[in-house]
Amino acid sequence: MTVTVTIYDVAREAGVSMATVSRVVNNNPNVKPQTRKKVFEAIERLGYRPNAVARGLASKKTTTVGVVIPDISNSIFSEVARGIEDIANMYHYNIILCNADKRKEKEIRVINTLLEKQVDGLLFMGGAVTEEHIQAFKTSSVPIVLCATADENNTIPSVDIDHEKAAYDAVQVLIQNGHRSIAMISGSLQDPANGYARYQGYKKALEEAGIALSEDLVRVGNYRYESGSEATKYFLELPQRPSAIFAATDEMAIGAIHTLQDNGLRVPEDVSVISVDNIRMASMVRPTLTTVAQPMYDIGAVSMRLLTKLMNKETKEGDLTQVILPHEVIQRNSVAHV
Amino acid sequence: MTVTVTIYDVAREAGVSMATVSRVVNNNPNVKPQTRKKVFEAIERLGYRPNAVARGLASKKTTTVGVVIPDISNSIFSEVARGIEDIANMYHYNIILCNADKRKEKEIRVINTLLEKQVDGLLFMGGAVTEEHIQAFKTSSVPIVLCATADENNTIPSVDIDHEKAAYDAVQVLIQNGHRSIAMISGSLQDPANGYARYQGYKKALEEAGIALSEDLVRVGNYRYESGSEATKYFLELPQRPSAIFAATDEMAIGAIHTLQDNGLRVPEDVSVISVDNIRMASMVRPTLTTVAQPMYDIGAVSMRLLTKLMNKETKEGDLTQVILPHEVIQRNSVAHV
């Protein structure tokens, strides 16, 4: 197809008007079967391929949605992305994918280019949702849903889990197993969901159990394996080492487990470890990791589904657009009774 | 922005023609600084946002490329995707991402919708490149590059590693460590790159070393952890168990390691394990996995870079467009001398 064949060429070839060709291409029922057939044949003969850009300009719909994601190479997010794409596909949308690394300026920038590209909707997965983000969202004429994040005031549609509760539940598992000296490897406290909220859950669980919070038992990591490892080394140098570690993410937990093992300690006999996420790797390490499962795929799928409803204006005023998906503790082998 | 403000509105507001607005928006130097300033102010005042769809129709360029990928939630591919997106971003392209699960019909389908969307280029990452694929590619007026695959006749631009050689090198490591009884956990032999080619490399290494190929020592898996585990169970029931296992992928290798350990065997003291890929997890298991590293990120980055050259017609006739990236064996702790 070196020369572009247009709807006009097809019309001429089939001996009808372009309006008719447009109708059959768009499955408009108001076409005589015989005419439809003629048109299809012409399309076949010419190898006609509809131009979605022209269609988009005329119809003001592109059937593509934008998704801004922190980092597609991170297994957490790639799982969410798969959920998004599957549902998008089901509703005949394509997705434009942009990594923004949780950096605000980049996030704002891609939001704007996505909007320029006239996406029919936007899925935002990022770090904090700041006032600037809200401003950017406001300039949008298409619906936006927050995916795996939420804004503080819950003014924007979103789907996420209850991070604080998830962390709380994880720490509860430890407490119910008799642990009192529980360390935490946290994420950045600037990160509202994976960082701050999970730390709050930890604090709350300790409080309720009447356990004093100790600064020495909290280290801030960057979600990755190595930082889990480093935090653990710190704990091991303490005069009295904790009997359990709660990591904000599985990766950090695995880093912790290995560092423990490398120092001659057994998990869970000597130290218990628990975390939140349930990435694939959690069931692939020894001991297998007890963790609170976050339904990544579903978060993606549900948020995309919500977005389709919003794009089709299927939601009525007052409909619930803040959805919290359930999490679940997965008992495996990294936690023992003290 | 509930009413759409167009280039025409900006022109009126600034007291210039739309051509001039177009020029400043597109950074055309032929505009008096003062005029430029007026236009920018008008843009600011009106909150004008260029419509990329209209621009695409008029200019026949969308600055977006399509990428068909087997499965974004698979860490191998998500790493490649990140490489693609980074370079795309650098050259101001966006990417439309489509999962096709290596299923031919789905691959063909998404190729067509991507082409309808008038992408400026296409990156194809899939299973086998069949005659049907070639036909679909031929209908394209935009360049296409195969990413982490290649067609049999090397007629289409591509970037990949030499899978056969990578497998060969892995098995060589085993042989040089004195192993003679080497099992393989293969991928599907229908899969040209990760399956068939890696199996060929295994065969060739054995042949050269004068080791007879034994059917019992080859199991076909599906690249995943569980199948590595199952294959290993099979090997353990053999009258004489192999002293080493070569897995076509890291995930299967890790499944093998754990199954070995669960059966009271030590890795690498009792059985050595090696594979190809070098996923993040490879350095996060105990023992850490010796493997042949495939530069996933680079494969993505280089293929995207190649695509930009093709899109800009920067490549001259006869330029090399089949690139093979180097692989490298990463010595870790899962292989021992026999």
Place this chain on the structure above:
DNA sequence: CTGTTAGCGCGTTCAG
């Protein structure tokens, strides 16, 4: 340096 004028390929009234 700036404005005028055609389309880009298609959806969508509105007649008939």
Place this chain on the structure above:
DNA sequence: CTGAACGCGCTAACAG
């Protein structure tokens, strides 16, 4: 059930 005509918002010559 079908066709004519307009316009979606913008780029790209071509004049001036």
